[in-house]
Amino acid sequence: MLNNLEQNLQYRRSVMRVMLMLVMVGGSTFSAINFYRGLWPLAILELIFAFFAFFLWRKVLQISHFQRWVSAFLLPFFTTMVYAMYVPNTSVSIFVWILTIPLVSYLMMGRKQGFWISLFFIASGVSVYLYRFIEGDSVINIADTLNIIISASLMMSLAHVYEVNREKNEDRLLELASTDTLTGLANRMKLRENFTLYSEYAKRHKSSLAVVIFDLDYFKKINDQYGHHVGDATLCYIANFIKDRVRKTDLLARFGGEEFVLLIVGSKEKDCYKQVDSLRQQLKDTPFIYDEVTLAMTVSAGIATYGNDGLSLDDLLLKADQRLYLAKDNGRNFVVDSIKESEIKNLTTNDI
Structure with missing residues (x-):
């Protein structure tokens, strides 16, 4: 998921770079035209933005604090658009650029910021347009006013609907990418992402964190004797059984095959052992009944703790796996x- 979010940021950087290229070309061109027409303040502003766009164009793919730079560029840029329409002797066609504000805002700033920025600058642009260009016949004025307001509202509505649906689709794709298709549990990708968050929390607050690996005993016999469809149903049953008996703050993931991994946050090692052993006992005492087949199931488990057994997920999984076996x-x-x-090791040593 973190990789997907990084890809989304890189996408925005690429879009921003294209926009900066257009601003460089357009700003330089219109600056020259407005210098020729004697509109010096506007021409100087456009030239400044052309140079600013050139600076960002060279840096935007690697620059840190990307959203801050986007805001630092877009807010003055949109203000200049509105100002350009206010300046006497400028063309009515500038309003076409005002209509691009919602698209650019939502695309570069996201839904929440994009909405408020679009609303402010569209309202400002429409107000300046009505002040500058609406005059003469009242009937024509009403028609022109309605056309401007409707077209601006349409652009903003389309941009808003597009961004809302894009966010929903992105969230859905991220959810699918981080979910095990059979059990509905988190998969390895989500396990790693959550471990990163949990371990940072544990380090910052000096809290405990445990990694538990569960393995269903004799699972191969279930597949061989009853078929893979019963094996799949068994795995789903185990997943729901454990998930329903752990805290919402803990994360249960399917690690592969008949193995599950549980991240337990904020519980001491003794408490983790009691919790896991209680789950083992409850499962043993609760047979799974499927299509008139009764299966008495048990699990084995290994527990590793953050700090004592390692700091990375791989180290903790390795230790938990050793204890599982x-x-x-x-x-x-x-x-x-x-x-x-x-x-166990002491007993083995004494036996020797």
């Missing part, structure tokens, strides 16, 4: 954390 080697239907790992 230690649980399987000790009869399955078992949970192993650092304490249980030490106990």
Whole structure:
């Protein structure tokens, strides 16, 4: 998801670069024309924006604080558009540029900022247009006024509807990209993104964070004996069973096959063990019934804690996986954390 958001930002940078190129060419051209016509203040402003656009055009693909630079460019640029229409002897055709403000605002600033910026500058542009160019026959004035207001409202409405639907579609695509299609749980991509957020929170607030790997015991036998459709239903049952019994602040993800990963935030290692072991026991005591088939299921689990067992997700997954296989080697239907790992190793050493 983070990569998708970065791609969206790069897309906006590319669009901004095209717009800056047009401003460079247009600003230089209209500046020369207005110098010739004697409209010195407007010509100087247009020349300044042409140079400003050239500066940003060279930097925009790598520049930091992109949205701040967008605001620093667009707000004065839109103000200059309105001013250009106010200046005596300028052409009525400048209003065409005013109508582009909603499209540019929504595209570069997003829905919320784009709406308010568009509303302000469209209202200002329409007001200046009515002040400068509406005169003479009252009937024609009313018709012209309605045309201007309707066309401006239409452009703003279309830009708003487009941006709202674009955001919804983007959110939907991001959700699909971060969701396991079978169980509806988070997938590996979302697991990594959430771990980044959780680990930053844990580091900042000196809070605990645990990574748990669950593995369904003897899952291959279910597939072999009853078919993959029963295996898929079993995985969905396990996913919902665990998800319904963990906190909303914790994240459950399908890691692959019959493995699930749970991120537990803010619980000490002993409490994590109690929670995971309770889930194991509840699952053991709750058989899954599917199409008149009753399946008694158990899980094995390994627990790793942030800081003690590593700082990266890969390190914690590796440690949790080692403890998971230690649980399987000790009869399955078992949970192993650092304490249980030490106990097992001590027993093994004593036996030797």
